[in-house]
Amino acid sequence: MHIVITGAAGFLGQRLVDRLVSARELAGQTLSRLTLIDQVEPNRPVSGGITVHSQALDISQPGALDEVLAERPDVIYHLAAIVSSAAEEDLDLGMRVNFDVTRALVEGCRRHGLSGTRLVMASSVAAYGGNLPEILDDMTALHPQNSYGAQKAMSELLINDYSRRGLVDGLVLRLPTIVIRPGRPNAAASSFASSILREPLNGEDAVCPVDTSLNLFVMSPATVVDALVHGANVSGDVLGPFRAFMLPGITVSVAEMIETLREVGGESALAHVRYEPDGKIEAIVGSWPSSFTNLRANKLGFRSERDFRDIVKAFLDERA
């Protein structure tokens, strides 16, 4: 089995690579080949027996993906994206990377006859917005209130239509806010959600730019990687008339996150959190919903965390 990953140098991409290389298989088939693509050359994992190609490639250039698609990969994980705040700052960049690249991918699959190739794209809770019901279900409309969400929603429609026409075998997983991301704050509007836990647990200061009553819908990095892996197992036959749905996160308020920080890290950790409201971030993140029925995802075997404490503990265990 040959797997391609775009955005393979990103934090999710790296974790997915590690998981695949250690499992040495996907969807019951032996992993023979891995093609890792990103703007910078992705780290090459230790991978005895698996042929790994790692390349720096600007996939927003016309034809950039032709060579790799000509090799007829079995699974493509399309994780490359311009995150929410950055796409809001630069509409052209967001359209090019978040939408045009998706189009180039499905068009490439069509041209190379890759009707059986499973294309897994990461979409986001950020695609929801507007006058939402209290609890969202699988038929709740996407009325995104940010360009990143709009570009992802357009990409979902494209992947669904090309899949319906039998030109590719697509699947789009809408990711909850991922907590706790490793590393440093980034240009995602939801960056603070990791930062207010990660930095204090590391003895550093962090800024909370939103009201603590704000609810988030979250999932840990490990569980997101579980979902990406499981996404290759789910047969196109059972996906039904729409190839995109929300993954089952858990609902947690910023106040509960801070309380968990206190429980786990003590008062000293708490003292590292500064509150500096940022209207721009609050407007974006505040438009994202935080409660879902997740019937489709559950039925298809995607799983959620048990509680928020587990997420924080997993972060500490991993760091240890």
Add this chain to the structure above:
Amino acid sequence: MHIVITGAAGFLGQRLVDRLVSARELAGQTLSRLTLIDQVEPNRPVSGGITVHSQALDISQPGALDEVLAERPDVIYHLAAIVSSAAEEDLDLGMRVNFDVTRALVEGCRRHGLSGTRLVMASSVAAYGGNLPEILDDMTALHPQNSYGAQKAMSELLINDYSRRGLVDGLVLRLPTIVIRPGRPNAAASSFASSILREPLNGEDAVCPVDTSLNLFVMSPATVVDALVHGANVSGDVLGPFRAFMLPGITVSVAEMIETLREVGGESALAHVRYEPDGKIEAIVGSWPSSFTNLRANKLGFRSERDFRDIVKAFLDERA
């Protein structure tokens, strides 16, 4: 006021032109200029005092719309489209006309600084599909089961995002199935819905390709034109977080349509209808919903027919 209409040679476009020219105003402002665009040069209406430019233009060519956008129109009606069966037959053509042209329009408005220009696009009931509830509301997801619907749904997201960013003042009206269209059958999957009434009332044969139990959501041509005109009146301020919604049609079964044909045209009209099931058409039209709450449209002042008999009578009156 300068109004641009794409698809102005089409049947809706022609009716809209006639209506605007006879009203001599739109949204309380005097109509001074009309630019009519289509693949073939649109008919030039008799229009004392209104400057009319009519031109044959392939708007899918790069930069095709630059000249007209440079004239800073106040309202753009974007009616040009590849209809459902044709877009299903030719994916590239549909993507180019139904999506890329919309993108060129909003990009052109952005480039020319037309943030106050009201862009009214016609979308369609065909954008709905999948596992729909019995009665749809304004938050029901678009899970289109045909490429035309997917391209329209993507265009809606684009217009909404560009409007949210203040780059254009967009509005998308999802049209019910229009009955009774004049002229001849066309490549729209719903073409039969007009044909089974129009042809028999004209003493000609027509083919019904679907089961008579099928429900449709319909609106007359005159009421669609009312909605397009009203679309220029509705302020962007009251449109809320999503610029697209379904217009209020009426729900009618094919059997009821045929019964109305009998009432109005007699048994002789009825004898002109042949039943020849067409799985392709049934699959497309059968995936479209037929019952909506239409709360947003009603609140914004869009109106529906009273009953199906009125629609048939209006057709006969117009023909007389």
